[in-house]
Amino acid sequence: MKKQNTFIVATAVTAAVIAAFWLLLAAPGYTGNEINMTRGVTAQSMISYKLHMIILWICVVIGVIVFSAMFYSIVAHRKSKGYEASQFTHSTKAEIVWTIIPVLILIVMAVPATTALVHMEVAPETEMTVKITGFQWRWKYQYMEDEISFISSLHLDSNAARRLASGTNPESVENYLLEVDNPLVLPANTKIKFLITADDVIHSWWVPALGWKRDAVPGFINEAWTEILEPGVFRGQCAELCGKDHGFMPIVLNVLPKDEYQAWAEQQRERMAHQDEETRRLWTRDELMATGENVYAAQCATCHQADGQGLAPAFPALAGSAVTQGPVEDHIQVVLNGREGTAMQAWGNMLSDSDIAAALTYTRNAFGNETGDVVQPQTITRIKNG
Amino acid sequence: MSIETTHSHDESHDDHHDHAPSGFLDRWLFTTNHKDIGTLYLVFSLLMFFIGGSMAMIIRAELFMPGLQLVEPDFFNQMTTMHALIMVFGAVMPAWVGFANWMIPMMIGAPDMALPRMNNWSFWILPFAFTMLLSTLFMDSGGPAAGWTLYPPLSLQGGQSFAFVVFAVHMMGISSIMGSINVIATILNMRAPGMTLLKMPLFVWTWLITAFLLIAVMPVLAGAVTMLLTDHFFGTSFFNAAGGGDPVMFQHIFWFFGHPEVYIMILPAFGVVSEIIPTFARKPLFGYTAMVYATASIAFLSFIVWAHHMFTVGMPLTGELFFMYATMLIAVPTGVKVFNWVSTMWRGSMTFETPMLFAIGFVVLFTIGGLSGLMLAIAAVDLQYHDTYFVVAHFHYVLVPGAVFALMAGTYYWLPKWTGHMYSEKWGKIHFWVSTISVNILFFPQHYLGLAGMPRRIPDYSTQFADFNMISSIGGFIFGASQLIFVGVIVHCVYKSRKAATAQVWEGARGLEWTLSSPPPYHSFNTPPPINASTVAHADEAH
Numbered sequence: 001m002k003k004q005n006t007f008i009v010a011t012a013v014t015a016a017v018i019a020a021f022w023l024l025l026a027a028p029g030y031t032g033n034e035i036n037m038t039r040g041v042t043a044q045s046m047i048s049y050k051l052h053m054i055i056l057w058i059c060v061v062i063g064v065i066v067f068s069a070m071f072y073s074i075v076a077h078r079k080s081k082g083y084e085a086s087q088f089t090h091s092t093k094a095e096i097v098w099t100i101i102p103v104l105i106l107i108v109m110a111v112p113a114t115t116a117l118v119h120m121e122v123a124p125e126t127e128m129t130v131k132i133t134g135f136q137w138r139w140k141y142q143y144m145e146d147e148i149s150f151i152s153s154l155h156l157d158s159n160a161a162r163r164l165a166s167g168t169n170p171e172s173v174e175n176y177l178l179e180v181d182n183p184l185v186l187p188a189n190t191k192i193k194f195l196i197t198a199d200d201v202i203h204s205w206w207v208p209a210l211g212w213k214r215d216a217v218p219g220f221i222n223e224a225w226t227e228i229l230e231p232g233v234f235r236g237q238c239a240e241l242c243g244k245d246h247g248f249m250p251i252v253l254n255v256l257p258k259d260e261y262q263a264w265a266e267q268q269r270e271r272m273a274h275q276d277e278e279t280r281r282l283w284t285r286d287e288l289m290a291t292g293e294n295v296y297a298a299q300c301a302t303c304h305q306a307d308g309q310g311l312a313p314a315f316p317a318l319a320g321s322a323v324t325q326g327p328v329e330d331h332i333q334v335v336l337n338g339r340e341g342t343a344m345q346a347w348g349n350m351l352s353d354s355d356i357a358a359a360l361t362y363t364r365n366a367f368g369n370e371t372g373d374v375v376q377p378q379t380i381t382r383i384k385n386g
Numbered sequence: 387m388s389i390e391t392t393h394s395h396d397e398s399h400d401d402h403h404d405h406a407p408s409g410f411l412d413r414w415l416f417t418t419n420h421k422d423i424g425t426l427y428l429v430f431s432l433l434m435f436f437i438g439g440s441m442a443m444i445i446r447a448e449l450f451m452p453g454l455q456l457v458e459p460d461f462f463n464q465m466t467t468m469h470a471l472i473m474v475f476g477a478v479m480p481a482w483v484g485f486a487n488w489m490i491p492m493m494i495g496a497p498d499m500a501l502p503r504m505n506n507w508s509f510w511i512l513p514f515a516f517t518m519l520l521s522t523l524f525m526d527s528g529g530p531a532a533g534w535t536l537y538p539p540l541s542l543q544g545g546q547s548f549a550f551v552v553f554a555v556h557m558m559g560i561s562s563i564m565g566s567i568n569v570i571a572t573i574l575n576m577r578a579p580g581m582t583l584l585k586m587p588l589f590v591w592t593w594l595i596t597a598f599l600l601i602a603v604m605p606v607l608a609g610a611v612t613m614l615l616t617d618h619f620f621g622t623s624f625f626n627a628a629g630g631g632d633p634v635m636f637q638h639i640f641w642f643f644g645h646p647e648v649y650i651m652i653l654p655a656f657g658v659v660s661e662i663i664p665t666f667a668r669k670p671l672f673g674y675t676a677m678v679y680a681t682a683s684i685a686f687l688s689f690i691v692w693a694h695h696m697f698t699v700g701m702p703l704t705g706e707l708f709f710m711y712a713t714m715l716i717a718v719p720t721g722v723k724v725f726n727w728v729s730t731m732w733r734g735s736m737t738f739e740t741p742m743l744f745a746i747g748f749v750v751l752f753t754i755g756g757l758s759g760l761m762l763a764i765a766a767v768d769l770q771y772h773d774t775y776f777v778v779a780h781f782h783y784v785l786v787p788g789a790v791f792a793l794m795a796g797t798y799y800w801l802p803k804w805t806g807h808m809y810s811e812k813w814g815k816i817h818f819w820v821s822t823i824s825v826n827i828l829f830f831p832q833h834y835l836g837l838a839g840m841p842r843r844i845p846d847y848s849t850q851f852a853d854f855n856m857i858s859s860i861g862g863f864i865f866g867a868s869q870l871i872f873v874g875v876i877v878h879c880v881y882k883s884r885k886a887a888t889a890q891v892w893e894g895a896r897g898l899e900w901t902l903s904s905p906p907p908y909h910s911f912n913t914p915p916p917i918n919a920s921t922v923a924h925a926d927e928a929h
Binding site for chain 1: 452453454455456457458459460463526527528531532533537539540543545626627628632633634667668669670671672673674675676698699700703706707710711714715717718721722724725728729731732733734735736737738746749750753754757758760761764765766767769770772773774834837838839841842843844845846847848849850
C-alpha cells in the first residue's frame with residue numbers, strides 16, 4: 001500500500017509541476033519569450049499558422065486520449081491493488097478500428113495540407129523580382145528590374161559583441177544578431193518573386209513572418225514568392241548550416257508602403273549611378289584608407305580578424321603575409337576570384353570596384369604592412385574586364 | 387558449435403567449453419562468445435554515450451546564455467557534428483548490437499551467433515573506427531564541422547582530416563553490415579526446433595527487420611561518403627554544380643540511407659518495450675501478429691519517405707506531395723504499436739520496477755516525438771519548422787526518451803540475467819525519475835524555441851531566445867549528471883550486489899532466456915531447448 005501511494009504521489013507531483021511550469025510560461029501575462037509560431041504578414045504564413053494549429057490540436061487530442069487510457073490503466077490495473085491480470089491477446093475488432101480511424105484522420109488532414117502547399121508553391125503573376133544570393137556569411141540582394149544591388153551583413157555592433165569573450169553584454173545591443181547594415185527593402189501589397197541561389201555552400205533564406213524558407217543552392221536557382229500585407233520590419237536568419245558564421249548572417253526586411261518604396265528605389269538608383277562615377281575617378285590615399293577600414297571591418301574581419309592576425313589554421317593572417325606584401329596583381333586576383341578549396345570567396349561580384357580597391361589599399365598598408373601601394377578603383381575595373 | 391543431441395539438456399553438465407578463458411586477452415580480444423561480445427558492445431557504447439554526452443554538455447553550456455562565452459563557432463560546429471556521429475554510430479547502434487548478441491541466441495534457443503569469428507571482427511573494428519574519428523578533433527584542420535549529414539559543398543571545405551572521417555564511416559558501415567549478416571544468419575538458421583518465426587520474441591523480430599534495413603542502406607551511405615572523398619581529394623564533381631554535379635543529389639542519397647537509419651535505431655527499441663510491458667503487466671502482449679506486421683510496414687515505408695528531410699530544397703510540387711502523404715502514412719503502423727502497448731497494460735496486473743518505468747516513459751515520450759513528427763510531415767508547415775529547434779526537439783524526443791530510454795529499460799530488465807545479481811531498485815528508480823523530469827526540461831522548451839524562430843546548429847542566438855535556452859541547458863546538465871547514477875547502478879550490480887537473481891528474475895517474465903540460470907552458463911543451449919507454451923514469450927493463441 002505504502003509503495004503504491006508513493007508512486008501515485010510522485011507521478012502526480014511531477015505532472016503538476018510540469019503542467020504548472022508550462023502554463024506559467026504560456027500565460028498571457030508572461031512577457032518573456034514567444035512560444036508559438038508567428039501568424040506572420042503574408043497569406044502563406046497565415047495558412048501555415050492555421051494548419052500548424054489544426055495539426056497541433058489533433059496531436060494534443062490523440063495524446064490526451066491515449067495517455068488517459070494508459071494512466072487510468074496504470075492507476076487501476078495494478079498488482080498492489082490485487083487486480084487480477086486478464087489474459088486476452090488480441091481483438092480483431094479493436095485493431096481494425098484503430099487502424100481505420102487514424103487513416104481517416106490523415107485523409108481529413110491531407111486535404112488542407114495539400115491546398116496549402118499548392119498555394120505556397122505555385123507562384124501567381126508577380127510584379128517584381130529580387131535575386132537573393134547567399135555567401136559565407138552575408139546575403140546579396142539584386143532588384144532585377146531596377147539594377148539596384150547591395151550586400152547585407154551582420155550589423156557591426158552585433159558583430160563586435162558576438163566575439164568570444166567580447167565583454168559586451170548581448171542584452172545591451174539592440175536586436176542582437178538580428179540586425180544588418182543594409183536591410184532588404186520591399187514594397188507592401190506587391191507580388192514579389194524571389195530567385196534564390198548561393199555562391200559557395202548551401203544557405204537557406206528564412207523570414208518567419210513570410211511563412212517559408214527556401215534553400216539557396218550553389219549552381220541552382222530556386223523560386224519563391226510573397227506578397228507582404230503590411231509595412232514593418234521583419235527579421236530572420238540563415239537556416240541551413242553554412243560554416244562557422246552560420247549563426248551570424250541575419251536577414252532584415254524593411255517593408256515600406258508602395259510610394260515610400262518608390263522614393264527609396266529612386267534614391268538607390270542614384271546611389272548606383274554615383275557608384276559608377278566613383279569607380280571612374282581617381283581616389284586619394286586617405287580616402288581609400290578610410291573607406292578601406294570600413295569595408296575591412298564589415299567584410300573581411302570576420303575571418304582575418306580586426307587586427308589582421310587571422311584565425312589559424314583556416315583563416316590566414318594578413319599582417320606580414322606574402323600576399324598582402326607581395327605583387328599587387330596577385331593580391332587583386334585572390335580578392336577578385338577567391339581561393340578554391342578555402343573559405344576565401346570571390347569578392348569580384350559582391351563588392352563595388354571602389355570598395356575592393358579601398359580594402360586592398362587598406363590591407364596593404366595596415367597591421368604593420370607598409371607597401372605604400374595605392375590601388376585605384378579603375379585598376380580593379382580594368383583587371384575585371386580583362 | 388556442438389550439436390550434441392545425445393547430451394543431457396542441462397547446460398551445467400557440459401564440461402570443457404563451460405568456462406570463459408582465464409587470460410584477459412583470450413577472454414576479450416579473441417573471444418567468439420556471443421555473451422562476451424555482447425558485453426564488449428555494451429561497454430563500448432556506454433563509453434561512447436558519455437563521450438557524445440560530454441559534447442552535448444559543451445553545446446548546452448555555450449547556449450546557456452546569449453553571447454559566446456566558451457568556444458569558437460567553428461569548434462561548436464565540430465561538437466554538434468561529432469555529438470551526432472558518436473551518438474548515432476557509436477552509442478545507440480552498437481548498444482542494440484550488444485543486446486542482439488546477448489539476447490537473440492538465448493531467446494531463440496541457439497548456442498551462439500551463427501558466425502562467431504565475424505562477430506569478434508565486427509566488434510573490434512569499432513574502437514579503431516571511433517579512435518580515428520575522434521582523433522580528427524586533434525588535427526590541424528579540426529574535426530568534421532558540417533553536421534552529421536555532411537552536406538556538400540560545406541563538408542568539402544573541411545581540411546585533410548575529412549579523409550579520416552570518411553574512412554571511419556566506412557569502417558562503421560562494415561561493422562554494421564557484418565553484424566547484420568550475423569543477426570540474419572542466426573535468426574534464420576539457428577532457431578531451436580519448434581521456434582517458428584511467428585513464435586519468436588518481438589525483440590528478435592524487430593532486430594531481424596532492422597538487420598535487413600542495415601544491409602540495404604549502409605552501402606548507400608558508404609557510396610555517398612566515397613563520392614565526397616573523391617570530390618574533395620581527386621577532383622571529381624559528383625556534388626559540384628560547377629563541374630556538372632548537384633549538391634542536392636547528395637541529400638537524396640544521404641537521406642535514402644538516413645531515414646531507414648533512424649528506424650534502425652528505434653525498431654529494436656519497439657522490440658525491447660514489447661518484451662518488458664507484458665512481463666510487468668503479467669499479461670500476454672496484445673496483438674503480437676499485428677506488431678510484427680506493423681514493424682515490417684514501418685520498415686518498408688522508411689524507404690519511400692526520405693525527401694521529407696528536404697522539403698525546402700526546391701523539389702517539384704508533386705514530389706513534395708508524394709513524400710508528405712507517404713510520411714503521414716507512417717503514423718498508422720506506429721499508432722498500432724502504441725495502441726497495442728496500451729492494450730497490453732489494460733487490465734493487466736501491473737508492478738512498476740525500473741524496467742517498466744523506463745518502458746512507460748518510452749511509450750509516453752516517444753509518442754510525443756511521434757506526434758511532432760506528424761506535424762513535421764505536413765510539408766506546407768514544414769517550410770516553417772524545417773531546420774529549427776522544433777526539429778531538434780522532435781528527433782531528440784524519439785531518440786533520447788525514445789531509443790535511449792528503451793536501452794536503459796532493456797539494461798535494467800536483463801542486467802540481473804546477465805550478472806546473476808539484482809541491481810539496486812531504489813537507485814534505478816531515482817535514475818528513472820531524475821532522467822525523465824530532466825529530459826523534459828531539456829527538450830520540451832526546444833519546441834517553443836523552434837516555433838519562435840530559432841534555427842538549429844547556431845552557437846549563439848538573439849536575446850529573445852534566452853529564457854528557454856537557459857531552462858533547456860539546466861535540464862541538460864541535470865540529465866547528463868543523472869546518467870552517472872546509471873553507471874553507479876550497473877557497477878554496483880556487477881561487482882557489489884549480494885542479492886542473487888533467480889533464473890526467472892521477474893515474476894511475469896516469459897521466454898527462453900528465463901529458463902536459463904542467472905547468470906547463464908558461458909555456453910547456453912548447446913542442446914536445443916524444448917519449445918512449448920511455457921517457454922514461448924508471446925503466445926498469441928489465435929495463431
